[in-house]
Amino acid sequence: MLAVQKTSPAFGLDLVEAAEPQPGPGEVLVEVDAVGICGSDVHVYEWTAGYDWMRERMPLTIGHEFAGRVVKAAPDVTTLKPGQRVTVWPSIACGHCRACAAGRPEACENRTTIGLTRHGAFARHVTAPASQCFALPEGLDMELAAMTEPLCVGARAVEVGEVALGQTVVVLGAGMIGLSIALMARMAGASIVIVAGLNDEVRLETARRLGFQHTVDLAQETLDQAVQRIAGGPVDRVFEATGAPSSITDGLRVLRRGGVLVVGGIHARPVEINLTDLVRNKHQLRGTHGSARTTWDTVLRLLAQSGESFRPLISHRIALEKTVEGFELSRSKAAVKVMVLPGLT
Structure with missing residues (x-):
């Protein structure tokens, strides 16, 4: 065969x-x-x-x-x-x-x-x-x-992040896993779901076809600017589905005090994190993999x-x-x- x-x-x-x-x-x-x-x-x-x-x-x-x-x-x-x-x-x-x-x-x-x-x-x-x-x-x-398997990966990430009714969410990455997370976060009751990608117009357009009105091309606007414009301030949950090291620090920057960042991307190299900021902001960093x-x-x-x-x-x-x-x-x-x-x- x-x-x-x-x-x-x-x-x-x-x-x-x-x-x-x-x-x-x-x-x-x-x-x-x-x-x-x-x-x-x-x-x-x-x-x-x-x-x-x-x-x-x-x-x-x-x-x-x-x-x-x-x-x-x-x-x-x-x-x-x-x-x-x-x-x-x-x-x-x-x-x-x-x-x-x-x-x-x-x-x-x-x-x-x-x-x-x-x-x-x-x-x-x-x-x-x-x-x-x-x-x-x-x-x-x-x-x-x-598509059951990748949708399960997205659903499991949302379970790990414990998204609750009315919470605000940023999803970094507009690929299949990122969009699966966005869909499941919306189903879990998130009031705002922001989908962000970098030079990723085809997949951001798919996000819009799926009904997500808040899409961001990070080649045209910083994540900080976009989150402030759309959510009015830091968000409750950030989901990383890019594998890009910078997305972790970017995500932590827009996360509210006591918020949760869920890492789902596969990273080819280590990521440097300011642990003092993480501690003082009471941020939680959680990993998700599979379902x-x-x-x-x-x-x-x-x-x-x-x-x-x-x-x-x-x-x-x-x-x-x-x-x-x-x-x-x-x-x-x-x-x-x-x-x-x-x-x-």
């Missing part, structure tokens, strides 16, 4: 012929109908610092935001049958560490990840543990279902109820053979969510 793989620790990806996978014990084989290009996939494509742990796993088929149909199940799998439509939580807990024993598999100390540590979904078929599969609600199409099983249940309900409101996030649809072109679109900020459709010819 055709697959998109990371074959060497350098820039780029390769389109290769790979063997058809077979499900092991407790697993199913999924025929992939839609798989999204994620920001972390772009980091792998560019070979950004922080992904050296992938070296020993190459060649590796990447891709972890996907939906499809079960075509085969291992003999010991009784919860899923061929033909069932599913999306898959790619973060697989070990089930044995302290976090797993405490009922917090999202904090597993030995987790593996589909598309990062085991073969992923930029292919026609992928295997996954049946326990990681979520049946799709009736009527939810595959391309919307394939929890309960988040998946919540987001799938949202998609079932109002899936069309999320569709503007999909900016491009391409065939598997064109995946590398999709990565170039993603890294150039010319796209929000590029959806790869392996069945498209």
